[in-house]
Amino acid sequence: MRSSVIVFPGSNCDRDIAVALKKMQFKNQMVWHKETVLPKSDLIVLPGGFSYGDYLRSGAIAGKSLIIEEVIKAAKAGCFILGICNGFQILTETGLLKGTLLRNKNLRFINKDVQIKVINNKTNFSNKYKKDQILKINIAHNEGNYFTDPSHLEELRKENLIIFKYCDVKGNIDESSNPNGSLENIAGILNSNKNILGMMPHPERMTDEMISNNDGINLFSSLLN
Amino acid sequence: MKFSVTVTLKKDVLDPQGKVIKNTLNDMGIKNLNNLRQGKYFEIEVNETNLTLAEKTVNEMCKKLLVNLIIEDYKINKI
C-alpha cells in the first residue's frame, strides 16, 4: 500500500507516523504542504503536532494550505484519509469531517495513556480489532473536546460512524473515563462514506513494545487487510 | 482604515474556556457574575480609503479564515 504523510510547518508527529508506516510495510512518502500534486496514494495521513503553532484555531491555517485541495479531491475519490490529533483538527476545519474540537474541559494540555473502546470494528480502519476491544493508547492535546450539533450526532450514532470512545480499564464509558470533555466520550469518528477517520489518540505511538505497547498496530494492519 | 472584529461562539456551542474562567472567578470570591463567554478579537488595518471596499475585504478575511462559521459568529466595527 502507498501512503503519503502531509507535513505542515509545525507538524511534529510526522516522523513518528512515518516510522510506524514503514514498520508496517507501507510505501510511504513525505509531502510538503506547498506541493500542488499528491503522489499516488492509497492512504493519506495528516499527522499530529502544532501546524502553524495552533494559532487562530488548531488546524485552521493548515486547512487553507495548497496541498489540502488535493487531499480533498483524493478524499472525494475514495482514498483513505487518516487524521491523527492535529490531523483530526485539520479534517474538521476543512469540512471533511463534521463537528469541531474545542479546548479540553480542564483547559490544560493532557498527555497520558488512556483506554479507548472499539465501537465499530467493521471499518477499513478497525477490522483487525475485536468489537468492544479495549486499547491502551496515548493522547497528547490541548483541543480534543469533540463537539457537534445534535443532528450530526444522531447521524454518527445511526450510521455507526463513531469508531472509538474513551473508556476506563473495565470498559465503562462515562464522565470519569472522559479525559477531555468530548461529546459521548468520542475519541474518533468517520465520515459517512467511511473512508476518512479522525481520531485524537496517537496509534503511531503504540507500535513498539519497548516504548509502549502494540495496541496501535492493528489500525494499520486493518488498512492493509 | 482600521477595523475591529469580534468573534463569538454561537449560542448552543459549549464554551469550556468561558465556563472554567467563570468558575475560577466565582472561587476567587467575585459575586454577581451571571455569565461569561470568551471570544476572539482582531484589530485589522487595511490599505484602502473607500469604506465599503475596506469593509468588504475585512468581511472576506472573516469568511475565509478568521471565523469558523459552523460554530462562530462575528461582528465588524470601524475604529
Place this chain on the structure above:
Amino acid sequence: MKFSVTVTLKKDVLDPQGKVIKNTLNDMGIKNLNNLRQGKYFEIEVNETNLTLAEKTVNEMCKKLLVNLIIEDYKINKI
C-alpha cells in the same frame, strides 16, 4: 447588566498569532492588509443594576484574572 471586554497586546509586544494569520491571509491572495493583531474578547453578564458598581466588578475581574497586565491592555464597554 452586560459588558464586553476586549484585551489587546501592548504595543511592541510580539504577537506570534497575529503574525502567522497575517501571512496566511496574504498568501491566500488578500491584498491591502497592512496589519493584524489578535486579542481576546469576553462577554460578561453581572447581576447588578448600578452601573458604577457593575463596572467596578468587571474591572476587578480583568485585573485579577482576565488580563495579564504585564503584556496586555484592556477596555470595558457596556453592551
Place this chain on the structure above:
Amino acid sequence: MKITDHIVEKHGLSLNEYKEIKRLLDREPNLLELGIFSAMWNEHCSYKSSKVHLKKLPTKGKQVIQGPGENAGVIDIGDDDAIVFKIESHNHPSFIEPYQGAATGVGGILRDVFTMGARPIALLNSIHFGSPKHFKTKSLLNGVVSGIGGYGNCIGVPTVGGETKFNKTYNENILVNAMAVGHVKKNKIFYSKAKGINKSVIYVGSKTGRDGIHGASMASAEFDENSDEKKPTVQVGDPFTEKLLMEACLELMQDNSIISIQDMGAAGLTSSSVEMASKGGLGIELDLDKIPCREENMTPYEMMLSESQERMLIILEDGKHQKSKEIFDKWDLDFIKIGKTTSTNNLTLKFNKKIVGEIPIDALSNQAPMYNREWKSRKVSKFNFNFKDFKKIKLEDALIKILTSPNHSNKDWITNQYDQSVMCDTVQKSGSDAAILRIHNKDKAIAVSVDSSANYCKSHPFSGGKQIVCENWRNLISVGAKPLAITNCLNFGNPENKEIMGEFADCLEGIKLSCEFLKYPVVSGNVSFYNGTNKKNIYPTPVIGGVGLIRKLSKPLNHIFQKEQSNLILIGKTFGHIEQSCFLKEIYSLDEGLPPEINLLNEKNNGECVLKLIEKKLVLSAHDVSDGGLLIALAEMAMSSNYGAKIKKPKNLTNLFKYFFGEDQARYILEIEKKHCSKVEKILKDNNIYYENIGFTQKEYFEIESELKISIKDLFKINNQWYNNY
C-alpha cells in the same frame, strides 16, 4: 548624549567599571557603546564573580568532546553518536510573567542545543516555588508549568523529567531552570568560533523587536519594590517560529555551508556577534540598516540590545548564500546578510552609512572585569532536639503526613501537561529516578535526571555540593545507566555579600570533589546570581543535570516492584542521620543541623556494584534512597506498582524513626528474585558492599512488621491528593 554617573548606574555598571571602559577605549563611550559594555560586562554574560571558582571544576574525561565554553557541552556515547546538553536559568523573567518566562527559558535552552547541530531529544526542568500558602505561589506554579509545556509540546520535544520543590525561601524569587538534551553525529558538530576574513554574517529567524531590552542586566540585578518598572522587558515566546528555525538550521547543517553559528540569547545580537568574533580572534562589522525589525524607528541601541527570541547568527562559507537562503525561504524565515568578519579585531557598527559605534572585541570579552570577591564560610548551625519527642508520634502518621506534603506528592498533575511521548523514543517517562531515551534507530539509550538539595546546601554548602552530584549519579545508576557527565545551574543570592559568595565557593568545592572522584565531569552550565529581594537571599540552590549511557537497551529498569515474593535488599549502611531530614522538616518544621556525610568511596563502590548487578540482569527493580529515607523510598516503589512489601524491623535498632527516615547516603533498594539472591549476595560480599535483607514484596499491602500496614491503593490515593486539591 553626555554619559552621567546616573546613566552608568542605570546600566548596572559600577563607576569603577566605567572608568575601566574609558581606559580601554581611550575615550568616552557613546550611549550605544555603553549599552553594549553593560550587556557584555554584566554577571550573566561575563561570569565576573563566578569565573575564579568555576575554573576549579573538572571538565575533562575521555567521554568529553566539548566542555564548558560553547553553547552546550558534548559527550561521546560510542559509535558515531554524541549527546549535547545544557541547563539554564530563567528565574527572574518567570517570576514577573510565569508563562512567558518559563516558555522562553525552554526556547533559549533548546537553541543552545540545536545551534551545535544536535536534534533536541529531551527537555527537563527544575522548578522551585515559595510556600504553597504564599499568595503568589499557585498562579506561578500554574503559569510556569503551562509555559514549559506550551513551548516543549508545540515544538515537539518530549519533556521527560525534572523536579518541583516548594520552600518559603523562594517566596519572592522562584527558580525556573530548563535543561535540553540533543543527539548529534560526532562529525557533524557545529561551533561558534568564527574563521576567515570577509565572510558573510547572516541573520536568521524572527525579526527584532523591542523585547527584553536590558533583560540580561535585569537577570543580574536584585529585585526591589521598583521592579515593576522593569516589566515591559518581558519577552513573548513563539515556539512555532522556533520549530521552523530548528528545522531550517538542521537542514542547512546537512552540508558544509556554515563556518560557525551562535544563537542570540541574553544580550541578543551584541553577545552573539562578540562571542563569535572573540573566539575566532577576528573583528566583525554589522550594518544595522539591514537588521529585520518588527517595529518602526528602532534605534541601533535597541537593535543591539534587543532580546527578541528565536534568532540566530551564522557565519557562512563563500558561495553558499543562494542555496542556504532557499532553505530558509522554504521555512518562511528571514535570511539576511547583515555584515562581515574583518581583520580589525573591532566590533564595528554602521547605521545610515555612518559608523555609530566601534569597540575592540577584546575589551568586551577577555578584558571584562573578573572579581575574586571576598567570601567566608558559613557557621554551622547547632542542632538541639530532644529525641524523646519521637515517642509521641506513630510511624504510620509520619509516613502519611510526608506523602501528602507538597514536596513529596505525586507529580502527575504536572507531568501530564507535558508531552512526554512525542518522537516515540521515550522508554522511561518521568516518575522514576531518571528518564530513559532511546537513541533513534539504535538499541542504546541515555538516562537523564536533574537534582538539587537546597536544604542541605543551606546548612552546609560544602557537603550539600558533594551530595547533589552523588544523588544525581545514583539516580542514573538506579535505571541501569553508566553516568557520563553533568551540566549545572548554580542559583545563588547576591555575590556582593560575603556569606553568599562563601556559599558559592563551598558548594563548588563540594561539587568539584564529587565530580573528580566519580569521574563525572562538568561539560556545561550556567550561573544565576542575585536571586533574592531586599537583601533576603534564596537558599543556595545548585542544580545538577546528569546524563548516563545504557549501552544495550533491553527491558528498562525502574523503581516499580515487579513481582511478589521477591527479596528486598538495602545496599549501603544505615546510621540514622536525621538532621536536615525531610522527616524533621515535615513533622516538626525543624531545619537545623547538618546534612548527611558523604563517603565518596562508598558512594562509588556501591553505585558501581549496583550497576554491575543490573547489567547482569539480576535486578527486578531499583530505587535510590534519598529525601525521606528508607520508608519513603519503599513506599514510592510500592505505590507505583501492583505490589506491596513486608519489611522487617532491624535487630539492633537504636531508634525506629532514625532508621526509617534517616537520610544516610549511598543507599539503594534492590528487588531481587528469590532464585538470584545467593548469586547477588555473593557479588555484594566479593565487592565489600554493606547490605541488609530488609524484607520481601507481597500482594496489596505495604507493611512494616508490627508497626504499620496500609493497602497500596490507599497509599496511592494519599500521595495523589495534594496537587488536585491545591
